[in-house]
Amino acid sequence: MDNRNQQAETRKAVIPFDNSYARLPAHFHASAIPTHVAEPWLIKFNRPLAEELGLDADALERDGAAIFSGNSIPEGAEPLGMAYAGHQFGQFVPLLGDGRAILLGEVIDRAGKRRDIQLKGAGKTPYSRRGDGRAALGPVLREYIVSEAMFALGIPATRALAAVVTGEPVYREQVLPGGVITRVAASHIRVGTFQFLASRGDTDGLKTLADYVIDRHYPDLKSSDRPYLDLVKAVVERQAALIARWLCVGFIHGVMNTDNCAISGETIDFGPCAFLDAYDPTKVFSSIDRGGRYAYASQPAIGQWNMARLAETLLPLIDPEPSEAVSLANDVIAGFGGLFQAHWLDGMKAKIGLFTEEDGDLDLVQGLLTAMHQGGADFTLTFRALCDAAESADKDEALKxxxxxxxxxxxWLFAWRERTGREPLSDAETAAKMRAVNPAFIPRNHRIEQAIRAAEDDGDFSLFEALLTVLARPYEDQPGFAAYTAPPLPQEEVLRTFCGT
Known part of the structure; x- marks a missing residue:
């Protein structure tokens, strides 16, 4: 055998960790060693993401079952659980923390950006309380599918690097196969991370964390006269833009607790999330959201509420005079609605082919949504069919x-054509721009459930693989996957989605 080939086959998988969060004060985190599992098997390895991270994809693919299950800890990793608090459905819990997630460490990717690599479902941590620290296979597959779909849709989100079957059962309402997902994030710092320190009166810790976040995520603020107020402003801007993008593709997060609100502005934690089929602004899927707190149209208001909780934690750093700190913070939080509305309206106008500005544009958008709600129209299909109608009135019947x-x-179509007639682009140009923002394919809830059922019941991952294939190109017509555009039949409709715990 050629020596070079032999070396390539036997080289150990190396991840070039540089773990800055582990160097923060000890009470920010706790050591958490993954629990060994019986027979790990690598279901999926995200090779393009591994290469983007600057990792040795060949070695990781070879050794992935051991590494991504937690059975083998790569050299340089410093496994830990992060401490945080959070408002869960409006009720404050002073200590939550990573109960089933273990941060292996951080890497600097090929673009020079620092990224977390985290195992989810790899066993107990000091924050697990009465939980087992495990994940069932179904939630692992759901997070892999939806997080990668969000990335392909152009929406900031954590990424999936790998998924593993553990070879061991987990016990929920029933016995289920266990799994571990490896996810990648700009960081896993949350609003709840700040709340954890603030609830303990740890102003020094808050300053340390805020400075760390500024250095890692918002370095332009280091020269600001009011860096901590401007930090709130920056996070508010990212959250307003993020939630607007959720609404533009019909996404419902399902559990927007403050511990699921990332300071980086990424979508994080894909537990009971779902996408709209028929448009309904009051739609709720999550089985644990009994009061509709996180319904589709309620998400902007909850985003603002979460940002107010962040601002509260930073009041001692914003200004030494409490009343002045509150006044400054309130002004920032009050601006959330306007920021969201601007992002959302820009996104919705692009979806219906409007790229100039007129006074009646908001009413036109709202008119379409009202018609969709009254007519029970599918959210994704309506906007995609509108792209065809923009190109030719002959396609109106398919929309109707x-x-x-x-x-x-x-x-509405008559009013829309009158308005688009004042746009400077040709019909073909308008349709092309609309297709670039109106996906043909989303992670349909029933398709996700079908993939999970096949994997859990029969060990069949072909539907999972097919979903990943089609969702990687959501804005392209893919004739071979046309069936994946269809909404569910009545017997296929998913009424409730569930948290993995």
Whole structure:
């Protein structure tokens, strides 16, 4: 055998860790060693992401079952659970922490950005309380599918690096196969991380954390006269933009607790999340959201509420005079709604082919949504069909067919054509731009459930692989996967989604 080939086959998988969070004060985190599992098997390895991170993809793919299950800890890793608090459905819990997630460490990717690598479902941590620290296979597959779909849609989100079957059962309402997902994030620092320190009156710790976040995520603020107020402003801006993008693709997070709100502005934690089929602004999927707190249209208000909780923690750093700190922070939080509205309206206007500005544009957008709600029209299919209608009025019938009765959209179509007629682009150019922001494919809830059922019941991952393939190119027409654009049949409809714990 060629010596070079032999060396390539036997070289050990190396991850070039540089673990800055582990160097923060000891009470920010706790050591957490993954629990050994019986027979790990690598379901999926995200080779392009590994290469983006500057990792040895060949070695990781070879050794992935051991590494991504937690059975083998790579050299340089400093496994830990992060401490944080959080408001869960409005109720404050002073200590939550990573109960089933273990941060292996951080790497600097090829673009020079620092990224966390974290195992989720790899066993107990000091923050597990009465939990087992494990994840069932279903939530692992759901997070892999949806997080990678969000990335392909262009929405900031954590990424999935690998998924593993553990070869051991987990016990929920029933016995299920266990799994571990390895996810990558700009960081896993949350609003709840700040709340953890603030609830303990740890102002020094808050300053340390805020300085760390500024250095890691918002370095332009280091020269600011009011860096901590400007930190709140920066996080508010990212959250407003993020939630607007969620709404533009019909995404419902499902559990927008402050411990699930990332300071980086990424979508994090894909537990009971779901995408709209028929448009309904009050829609809730999450089985634990019994009061509809995190319904589709409630997400902007909850985003603002979460940002207020962040601002509260930083008041001692914003200004030494409490009343002045509150006044300054309130001004920032009050601006959330306007920021969200601007991002959302820009996104929705692009979806209906409007790229200039007129006074009636908001009413036109709202008119379409009202018609969709009254007509029971599918959110994704309506906007995609509108792209075809923009190119040719001959395609109007296909759009009308999505509504319970055609007259529910006819008047709107007339007003829309009158408005788009004042746009400077040709019909073909307008349609092309619309197709670039209106996906043909989303992670349909029933398709995700079908993939999970096949994997859990039969060990069949072909539906999981097919979903990943089609969702990697959501804005392209893919004739071979046309069935994946269809909404569920009545017997396929998913009414409730569940948290993995």
């Amino acid at each position: 067919a999505l509504f319970a009765t055609p007259h529910q959209i006819e008047a």
